[in-house]
Amino acid sequence: MMMKRRLLIVALTDSKKIDNSGHEVRRFPDSLLFGTATASYQVEGAWNEDGKSENIWDRLTHTQPCLVKNCDTGDIADNSYYNYRRDVEMMRELGLDFYRFSLSWSRVLPTSFPDQINEAGVNYYNNLINEMLKYNIQPMITLYHWDLPQKLQELGGWANPHIVDWFSDYSRVMFELFGDRVKYWFTINEPREVCYQGYAGQSMAPAYNISGMAEYLCAKNLLVAHAKVYHMYNEEYRPTQGGLVGIVLSASWFEPENEGDEEAAEELRQFEWGSFAHPIFSESGDFPPVMKEKIAAKSAAQGFLRSRLPEFTSEEIDLIKGSSDFFGLNHYTTNLVYRNDTVNGMYSSVSYYDDIEVGFYQSTEWPETGATWLKMVPWGFYKLLTKIREDYNNPPVFITENGCASREGLDDDTRVTYYKSYLDVMLDAIEDGSDVRVYTAWSLMDNFEWLEGYYDRFGLYEVDYESSERTRTPRKSAFLYKEILRTRTLDMHFEPDATLPMTIDEGH
Ligand code: GBH
Numbered sequence: 420m421m422m423k424r425r426l427l428i429v430a431l432t433d434s435k436k437i438d439n440s441g442h443e444v445r446r447f448p449d450s451l452l453f454g455t456a457t458a459s460y461q462v463e464g465a466w467n468e469d470g471k472s473e474n475i476w477d478r479l480t481h482t483q484p485c486l487v488k489n490c491d492t493g494d495i496a497d498n499s500y501y502n503y504r505r506d507v508e509m510m511r512e513l514g515l516d517f518y519r520f521s522l523s524w525s526r527v528l529p530t531s532f533p534d535q536i537n538e539a540g541v542n543y544y545n546n547l548i549n550e551m552l553k554y555n556i557q558p559m560i561t562l563y564h565w566d567l568p569q570k571l572q573e574l575g576g577w578a579n580p581h582i583v584d585w586f587s588d589y590s591r592v593m594f595e596l597f598g599d600r601v602k603y604w605f606t607i608n609e610p611r612e613v614c615y616q617g618y619a620g621q622s623m624a625p626a627y628n629i630s631g632m633a634e635y636l637c638a639k640n641l642l643v644a645h646a647k648v649y650h651m652y653n654e655e656y657r658p659t660q661g662g663l664v665g666i667v668l669s670a671s672w673f674e675p676e677n678e679g680d681e682e683a684a685e686e687l688r689q690f691e692w693g694s695f696a697h698p699i700f701s702e703s704g705d706f707p708p709v710m711k712e713k714i715a716a717k718s719a720a721q722g723f724l725r726s727r728l729p730e731f732t733s734e735e736i737d738l739i740k741g742s743s744d745f746f747g748l749n750h751y752t753t754n755l756v757y758r759n760d761t762v763n764g765m766y767s768s769v770s771y772y773d774d775i776e777v778g779f780y781q782s783t784e785w786p787e788t789g790a791t792w793l794k795m796v797p798w799g800f801y802k803l804l805t806k807i808r809e810d811y812n813n814p815p816v817f818i819t820e821n822g823c824a825s826r827e828g829l830d831d832d833t834r835v836t837y838y839k840s841y842l843d844v845m846l847d848a849i850e851d852g853s854d855v856r857v858y859t860a861w862s863l864m865d866n867f868e869w870l871e872g873y874y875d876r877f878g879l880y881e882v883d884y885e886s887s888e889r890t891r892t893p894r895k896s897a898f899l900y901k902e903i904l905r906t907r908t909l910d911m912h913f914e915p916d917a918t919l920p921m922t923i924d925e926g927h
Pocket of ligand 1: 458608609749751820861868877
């Protein structure tokens, strides 16, 4: 991994200091970068303007409208296509080091392929990037955050091995267009969600609902596509552009319900994030052994003539191994896991969870946030960071998303507590030796929360969906984040006040 050799590892022995009001405050490493994130379909709007073509979320929200809460769509969303100046102004208010956003494939390549480049779409991203750079805010780009061009979906999307070429060609054009100014690239956001929710399940476009089969095809193709793009950047663009490129994995922490459930918990970890982390970050590469064994055994027992998990060739294993400059990590919450040998009851129906043979849930004792699936469990974040350090030889970690949901309103005390407690344990992990270099709050502002529409709010800034301007207003958590970034310290006693005027500090 390139980055390890190039950057110093900053050892932090003790982050605790007493401030002048007598409070204990903890210092973040000087080199740690702070930012916020969004994604194209969730904020841009302008779904069919200026030459953009249809993607799978346009199709899903228009043809199955009420699959999404309140039948919401991303047609206008936060209207960031027109509001990018205000977006950058908020980044300056917060004092961000960087902003992570994603590109809409069908906005820049309306045919899905590089035969036509949509100038208006390119201008939008150039304007956004240049506006950020004017104020020294680093752009970090995600190439794929779930909005596949509809045409490619009709060809099977990530289940078609030709996606390797389609994604490489698209990525090449993006490196050519923006790589002179953009030095941080993420290939794919959350493969687990892309493949599991979209292809096995029905909670993301394209909602294929072919569990135990389609997610495994997707996983293989996606990993090869990612690795091809990594090597393309490494060999053809890094020498002149000098940036970093990696993948973003989502990982919840999975805690055994009882002592006897450690094996079940570990198997779920291997399926849920090991499926993507092991091929890239382990020494041996390939899918995790337990995943290969379990799916092969089940498949044979069910009468398949081969495992439902496709195999990599040895060339592919080598291509994928080491193909990320950092471990991009999206983390939100924790679940308890128990062994369940009969997930599908007496019927031998094929499914992902039947392959794993586990059940999981969240404790009712854990504090709730605004999303049903997201309880506040900071110790799970600590355990996850520890496991990544131990299992994968302490890779540089970029926390690419972390945060929680609330409802409307500026008094988001739960989010304030969430950020304080998650950052506190992140500092514990750094003291233990975890090499965390980037921290990203999800999200800069409320946005289209996929099947939850505009109901679950993840923003440091509230967005008013009744106003045509989509007015953005800072919540308490925005004032907390600003203070953390200004002081580069964490003070558990700091109480943000959302009634204060938001200002831009000198130097931003
Ligand atoms: C991230 O995914 C996404 O990258 C981002 O776009 C999104 O806005 C953000 O989270 C907040 O949700 O309802 O029980 O089926 C996080 C991973 C895993 C979140 C599965 C939602 C649904 C659980 N996700 N989850 S459930």
